[in-house]
Amino acid sequence: MLSEIVDNIVYIFLIIGVFFNLIAGIGLLRFPDVYTRLYAGIKCTTFGSIFICGSVILLGLKMWYQGSSDGTVLVIHTAGALIAILITNPTGAHAIARAAHRSGVKPVGAVVDDLEGKPARKSAPIKKGADK
Amino acid sequence: MTEFEPIFFVVLGLLILSITLCIIRVLIGPTAPDRVVGLGTINTLVIVSMIAFGMATSSFIYFNVAIVYALLSYISTLFIAKYLEGGEF
Amino acid sequence: MLAFVVTTILSFIIYLLLTTGSGTDIVIFNENFLRWSFGEIIIGIILSVIVGIIARKIFVNKNYRMANPIRWFGFIAYIIGPFFIGMAKANIDVAYRVITGKINPGIVKISPDLKTDLGITMLANSITLTPGTLSVDIDEDKNDLYIYWINVKKEALKKKPVDCKYICGDFPKWIRRIAE
Numbered sequence: 001m002l003s004e005i006v007d008n009i010v011y012i013f014l015i016i017g018v019f020f021n022l023i024a025g026i027g028l029l030r031f032p033d034v035y036t037r038l039y040a041g042i043k044c045t046t047f048g049s050i051f052i053c054g055s056v057i058l059l060g061l062k063m064w065y066q067g068s069s070d071g072t073v074l075v076i077h078t079a080g081a082l083i084a085i086l087i088t089n090p091t092g093a094h095a096i097a098r099a100a101h102r103s104g105v106k107p108v109g110a111v112v113d114d115l116e117g118k119p120a121r122k123s124a125p126i127k128k129g130a131d132k
Numbered sequence: 133m134t135e136f137e138p139i140f141f142v143v144l145g146l147l148i149l150s151i152t153l154c155i156i157r158v159l160i161g162p163t164a165p166d167r168v169v170g171l172g173t174i175n176t177l178v179i180v181s182m183i184a185f186g187m188a189t190s191s192f193i194y195f196n197v198a199i200v201y202a203l204l205s206y207i208s209t210l211f212i213a214k215y216l217e218g219g220e221f
Numbered sequence: 222m223l224a225f226v227v228t229t230i231l232s233f234i235i236y237l238l239l240t241t242g243s244g245t246d247i248v249i250f251n252e253n254f255l256r257w258s259f260g261e262i263i264i265g266i267i268l269s270v271i272v273g274i275i276a277r278k279i280f281v282n283k284n285y286r287m288a289n290p291i292r293w294f295g296f297i298a299y300i301i302g303p304f305f306i307g308m309a310k311a312n313i314d315v316a317y318r319v320i321t322g323k324i325n326p327g328i329v330k331i332s333p334d335l336k337t338d339l340g341i342t343m344l345a346n347s348i349t350l351t352p353g354t355l356s357v358d359i360d361e362d363k364n365d366l367y368i369y370w371i372n373v374k375k376e377a378l379k380k381k382p383v384d385c386k387y388i389c390g391d392f393p394k395w396i397r398r399i400a401e
Contacts, residue, residue, distance in 0.1 A: 014139065018146045020312055021180065024173060025153030027319040034165045035369045036324060037157070039355050040315055041173035046350060047312045049180050052143070056187055069253045070192060073242045077195035080239065081179060081202055088206035090349040092172055095213035097357040097369065100165035101328075102217050111373045112327035199239075 006062050010055045017051035020044045033108040034100045042093040046085065053082040140188035147181045168212050175205035224281035227288075229273030231280075236265040287339070287400070295399045303395065307351035314352045318371070327373040328357060331385050332365045333393045340400040341366075347392050354388055 027040025056078045064071025151174055158170035179198050186194030237257065244258020286292075318324060335341050341364050345356040348368060358367040368388055377387040385393055 011139070014143055017180075018143055020316075021147055021150045021177060023312075023316050023319055024177075025150035027315060028157045028170060028173060029153055030319055030322065032324075034163065034169060035326065035355060035357075036318075036371065037166065037169050039369075039371060040319060041154075041169055042355075043308075043311050043315055043350060045173055045176040045180075047308055049176060052180050053183060056183055059187070064253060067253060069242070072254060073192055074195070076238050076241060077192070077199065078183060081183060081195065081198040084199055084202035084206075085176060085179060087346075088202060089172075089176060090346040092206055092209040092213075093349050094345060094356055095210050096165060096168050096172065097355060099168075099213040099216040100163075101357055103165065105163055105165055107326050107328065107369065111325060112329060112378060196239075 003062065006058055010058050013051045013055035013058070017048040017055070020048035020051070024048065034105050035097060035107050038093055038097055038100075042089055046089050049085050050082065053078050053085075057082075137188050137190075140184050144181055144184045144188060147177055147184060151177050151181070164216055168209070168216065171212075172205075172209050175201075175209070179205075223285075224277040225273045228277045228280045229269045232272045232276075233265055233269040236269060237262075240265065292399055295395075299395050299399060303390070303392070304347060304351070307347075307390070311350065311352040325372050326370065328367055328369050329373070329377070329388075330360075330365055330367050331388055332363065333385055333389075335364055335393065335396065335401065337401055340396050343396050343400060344389070344392060347396075348389050351389065351392075 021044065024041050024044035027044065028037050031037045031040055057075050060071045060074030060078065062071075063074065154170045154174045154177065158167050158174070161167045161170060179202050182194045182198040182201065186192055186198075240261045241255050241257065243256075243261045245252060245256050246259045247257045247262065249255040333341075333344055335344060341359070345359070345366060348354050348356045348366070353371045355369040355371075356366050357369050359365070360367075370388065374387060377384065
């Protein structure tokens with residue numbers, strides 16, 4: 001009985017996770033500029049990863065409950081990978097966004113840009129974003 | 133455990149489809165930051181695919197590899213961003 | 222000295238968690254739960270002493286404010302409660318914008334009035350993962366954040382810098398309680 005409920009929750013989690021990961025790929029192709037692509041790529045993959053890792057953690061807890069000795073290893077290592085994703089993903093997003101703005105990529109169709117004209121560091125030469 | 137192996141292979145296939153969409157963006161992306169965004173998304177998807185593959189084949193070494201891959205891909209993203217910014221290291 | 226001890230103990234605990242299942246010499250609770258071999262424990266002690274010597278000045282930064290368990294529980298409550306709800310909303314919003322393609326973007330400046338580095342890092346990460354916004358740059362003198370906002374509201378632009386409640390709700394209050 002409990003086992004069937006856990007199985008159904010695992011299926012639902014996997015469907016949600018795969019749906020948001022696919023949305024990330026489609027959004028990366030559809031959006032017009034760097035910032036919106038970053039917006040789709042970072043948020044959707046983080047959220048989808050939480051659900052896929054959550055389903056694996058649930059399966060590990062179920063294995064531990066049934067007396068298999070691999071369950072603890074599964075839960076701890078998946079939780080470690082999930083924490084690494086949660087910390088590193090938004091921080092990498094800040095780095096890419098800042099590099100894009102300083103290398104001269106402007107947001108398409110911007111209503112307001114408060115960062116416009118703020119100088120980068122004195123030593124940093126401003127380059128064009130488009131590669132030849 | 134055994135009844136979940138087919139569903140994890142399906143998950144793996146859909147994740148690879150998503151990775152393919154990102155690779156198209158990396159190939160056609162007009163500016164360099166676009167390509168970096170595609171690479172960052174591919175990194176996260178590869179971590180999740182490693183976890184799904186480890187579940188599908190019951191080989192738990194992939195979970196360790198996933199943790200190390202997450203940290204190293206983060207460092208590579210930071211260095212590429214620093215290079216695009218044009219600053220000194 | 223205290224910094225060295227704290228760093229060593231934390232890194233040893235993390236090492237033990239990551240190497241569980243290596244042998245059956247030391248067993249906690251029963252064989253299926255947590256078990257280690259003697260070799261792993263000895264190597265773990267040596268490595269965590271090395272990590273403690275190298276990283277003690279980076280890891281513990283002048284004070285022990287974050288060693289308070291009440292702040293840890295506040296952090297967990299923050300992650301499970303407002304942060305996760307905001308993240309779910311954000312993803313439904315992204316799915317909507319991927320399908321329809323409507324955007325109305327801009328980069329705005331907010332001043333959240335947080336002092337510590339840890340607080341401003343947590344706020345920037347929260348803003349990136351919650352609906353409609355992405356933090357781009359920081360003014361390091363005054364701790365002001367520059368935010369890329371995907372759907373700019375007209376009434377928010379009357380006042381500069383923009384009011385925090387349009388961008389991130391009451392996250393600054395939570396973070397002030399946790400990290401300052």
